[in-house]
Amino acid sequence: MLDLKRQYRALRQELLDAVGRVIDSQQFILGEEVVEFERAAAGQLGVKHALGCSSGTDALWLALAGCQIGPGATVITTPFSFFASVSAILRAGAKAALADIDPVTFNLSLAAVEDVLDNERGAGAKAILPVHLYGQCGHFHAFLRLGRERGLAIVEDAAQAWGAEWDGSKAGGLGDAAAFSFYPTKNLSAAGDAGMVSTNSDAIAERVKMLRQHGMRRRYYHDELGWNARMDGFQGAVLQVKLKYVGEWTEARRAVAVRYEALFRKAGLAESGTYPERGVVLPREVKGARHVWHQYVIRATRRDGLREILTARKIGSEVFYPIPLHLQEALKGLGYKEGDFPEAERAAREVLALPIFPELREDEQETVVAAVAEFYS
Numbered sequence: 001m002l003d004l005k006r007q008y009r010a011l012r013q014e015l016l017d018a019v020g021r022v023i024d025s026q027q028f029i030l031g032e033e034v035v036e037f038e039r040a041a042a043g044q045l046g047v048k049h050a051l052g053c054s055s056g057t058d059a060l061w062l063a064l065a066g067c068q069i070g071p072g073a074t075v076i077t078t079p080f081s082f083f084a085s086v087s088a089i090l091r092a093g094a095k096a097a098l099a100d101i102d103p104v105t106f107n108l109s110l111a112a113v114e115d116v117l118d119n120e121r122g123a124g125a126k127a128i129l130p131v132h133l134y135g136q137c138g139h140f141h142a143f144l145r146l147g148r149e150r151g152l153a154i155v156e157d158a159a160q161a162w163g164a165e166w167d168g169s170k171a172g173g174l175g176d177a178a179a180f181s182f183y184p185t186k187n188l189s190a191a192g193d194a195g196m197v198s199t200n201s202d203a204i205a206e207r208v209k210m211l212r213q214h215g216m217r218r219r220y221y222h223d224e225l226g227w228n229a230r231m232d233g234f235q236g237a238v239l240q241v242k243l244k245y246v247g248e249w250t251e252a253r254r255a256v257a258v259r260y261e262a263l264f265r266k267a268g269l270a271e272s273g274t275y276p277e278r279g280v281v282l283p284r285e286v287k288g289a290r291h292v293w294h295q296y297v298i299r300a301t302r303r304d305g306l307r308e309i310l311t312a313r314k315i316g317s318e319v320f321y322p323i324p325l326h327l328q329e330a331l332k333g334l335g336y337k338e339g340d341f342p343e344a345e346r347a348a349r350e351v352l353a354l355p356i357f358p359e360l361r362e363d364e365q366e367t368v369v370a371a372v373a374e375f376y377s
Ligand SMILES: Cc1ncc(COP(=O)(O)O)c(C=O)c1O
Pocket: 055, 056, 057, 058, 060, 081, 082, 084, 085, 131, 157, 159, 160, 180, 181, 182, 183, 193, 194, 195
């Protein structure tokens, strides 16, 4: 699925020097390296504030709490995402209401969100949390318009979407606040757990800074219940190095996606509908979006059988995500049942992520497509 060692080989000395700087400085938590990373990251995203923190999960919580989302508030999000998109809402003390996805982008459906807002599940709605799943933003201006009309904050889960754009604007600066993850498999990755909140609001940035340090504005004076959600100096240093290259890596990922499309078409495997009938439906970059291809996710007929063949050929693949969030044991309390989100449930049965990373070679992609062709022949 992902060979991190190829990236590491090219950057080894630079990364070791960066880590060495932190040891020399003995500033292990926040400190100069994190401040420098935050400055460079804000510049790259074109946002006023970037605040490093301990993980994408904590970044989601900080972004929500930074927007004053807490007890009594409802946040609308998708059932088809990583668990943290919902757990962070609950961790902030708010209620989570779910809305089904658009079957093409796998992102929140605007119409479904509007339906929730118009029924009792949407009572007390204070925010929408769209997830840029697999690295693509979905129809974002429509969400911003809806947010403005209904007085709702828009908090982006941009964990998978470093460098993604909607209509020329970068993810991270589209809504009121955004959360990024730098988990090692992400397009921009740390050497451990790390995350970041971005925002153009001075007030939200100030709250996030306070909350990530146990609610302190002044040392040992705790104004609110915050948490320890700080970024390590090592991660700030490593991320500064990788930030210089992530633009090239995104271009390389985009080239990999173009090659997959050409190879699948040449093999006669790509179907034109939204759902597969006999073979596979390829992922699409929708008009307005700049996809950063965190994942290359096909819809596949007899998905689990296909996955077995790939595994037998030693080809990595993954299902993001096999169980939609409304059917997770830990989220039973949300009160949903099977059948409530048919698009998310169908996606969970059909999606299959194929290997994608900047250094993936064409011959390796040919091997992947040949194995898929063999399964459907
Ligand atoms: C969509 C989404 N949201 C949130 C997270 C949480 O990020 P982290 O693993 O850094 O806590 C992830 C990463 O796994 C993710 O993919």
